[in-house]
Amino acid sequence: MAEITSKELLLQFCGDYIQTRIFRINEQIKELQQALTTETKSSAGDKHETGRAMLQLEREKLGRQLAEAEATKMVLSKVDINSQFDRIALGSLVKTTKASYFLSISAGEFKSGETLIYCISTGTPIGRLLLGKSIGDQIIFNGEEIKISEIK
Numbered sequence: 814m815a816e817i818t819s820k821e822l823l824l825q826f827c828g829d830y831i832q833t834r835i836f837r838i839n840e841q842i843k844e845l846q847q848a849l850t851t852e853t854k855s856s857a858g859d860k861h862e863t864g865r866a867m868l869q870l871e872r873e874k875l876g877r878q879l880a881e882a883e884a885t886k887m888v889l890s891k892v893d894i895n896s897q898f899d900r901i902a903l904g905s906l907v908k909t910t911k912a913s914y915f916l917s918i919s920a921g922e923f924k925s926g927e928t929l930i931y932c933i934s935t936g937t938p939i940g941r942l943l944l945g946k947s948i949g950d951q952i953i954f955n956g957e958e959i960k961i962s963e964i965k
Contacts, residue, residue, distance in 0.1 A: 820894035820904070820906055820915070820965065821894060822925070823906065823917070823923055824892060824894050824917065825931050826923045826932065827892075827915075827917050827918050827920045829890055830918070830921070831885055831889060831918060831920070832933075834882050835879065835883065835886065838875055838882060839879065840878045841875050842872060842875050842876070844866055845872045846872070848861065849869070864892065881909055885918050885919075888903075888917075888918055889918050889935070891903065891915045898965070899947060899964070900945050900947050900964075901944055901945060902916070902944065902945075903917065904916065904919050905943075905964055906930070906965040907943060907963070908962050908964075909959045909960060909961050910959055910960045911957065911959045912929070913928070913931070914931050914932075914933050914939070914943065915932045916933060916940055916944075917933075917934070918932065919933055919937060938954070939952075939954050942954055943961070946961050947961065948962065948963065949961065
C-alpha cells in the first residue's frame, strides 16, 4: 500500500461521504416540506389528501434515512486511526490476498493512483468475517479463501 494512502485520508474520505449523504437527505426533506406547505386545497379534496399523505410518507422515509446517516456518523466518530492493531478492529486498514479494506463505515471505494481500498463497516458480511482476525489468518468469503497479509 502506498504511503499516500494513509488512514487519515481514508477517514476524511468516509467523513466527506457521510456529510454529503446527510446534506443530500436534509435538502430532500426541505424540498418535501416546501411541497407540503405550498400545496393548496383544491376542489378535488380526496386527491389533495392523497397527495399530502404520499408526501408525508416520503418525509418519514427520509427522516429514517437521516437517523441512519446520523448513527453512521457516530460510528465514524469512534474510529481510532492512531492505534496499532494485532487483531482486526474498527479503524483497521487490512490488506488481504483479495483486496484491501478500511473498517469504518460503508463508504465505497477509495482510489489513490493504483491503490484501491474498500471502506466497509464491521456489519458487512466480509467485515464480520475479518473482525478479530490476525495476520496470517484466513477467511472463506463467497467460497474463496482469503488470507490476511497486513494490518495497520
